[in-house]
Amino acid sequence: MSYSIKARVYQTNTNAYFNIVEKGIWQTGAWSDQNGVQTLTMASSGGSGMLRFTTEQGKEAFFIALGVHNYKPWVDVVTGLVHNVTCVKSLPEYYDSKYPVRCAARDAQRTSQSVHSVDHRTISVEYKVAEGHNLELNVVVG
Structure with missing residues (x-):
C-alpha cells in the first residue's frame, strides 16, 4: 500500500x-511540489526521502530525512552540514549498519524533533497527521 507525506515548510x-x-x-517514490507544499509519495513502507536546505548565501545547511518504517512514520533533522553532504550520499546511511546513529534515528520512529544549529537556529519538525497512509509534516525554520 502506498504512502504520501506532505511537508509544509514555515520560515519564521x-x-x-x-x-x-x-x-x-530511497526505494521507489517521487517528490512533487504544489504551491510550495513538498509531497513525497512512496510505493510502500520502507521508503523514505530527504530534503536538503541551504541559505541563499550557501553558508548554513541542514537536511530532513522522512519516511515510513515498519508502517509508522519517522523523521530526522541534521544541521551543520558541509557542502559535500548531499541527499544522494546521506539517505542510504539510514539503511546501512555502518552508520548506527542514522539507523537508530530511523528505527526510533520519531514523529517530532527539534534541533538547534551551531548558528543558534531552531529547526523543528512534527507530523501533524501521523496515522494512516496520507501523512502531513510541518517543518519550522526559526
Missing part, C-alpha cells in the same frame, strides 16, 4: 532564507 526568522536545493528518494 527573517535574518536568513532557506531554499530546498536537493530532494532524495
Whole structure:
C-alpha cells in the first residue's frame, strides 16, 4: 500500500532564507511540489526521502530525512552540514549498519524533533497527521 507525506515548510526568522536545493528518494517514490507544499509519495513502507536546505548565501545547511518504517512514520533533522553532504550520499546511511546513529534515528520512529544549529537556529519538525497512509509534516525554520 502506498504512502504520501506532505511537508509544509514555515520560515519564521527573517535574518536568513532557506531554499530546498536537493530532494532524495530511497526505494521507489517521487517528490512533487504544489504551491510550495513538498509531497513525497512512496510505493510502500520502507521508503523514505530527504530534503536538503541551504541559505541563499550557501553558508548554513541542514537536511530532513522522512519516511515510513515498519508502517509508522519517522523523521530526522541534521544541521551543520558541509557542502559535500548531499541527499544522494546521506539517505542510504539510514539503511546501512555502518552508520548506527542514522539507523537508530530511523528505527526510533520519531514523529517530532527539534534541533538547534551551531548558528543558534531552531529547526523543528512534527507530523501533524501521523496515522494512516496520507501523512502531513510541518517543518519550522526559526
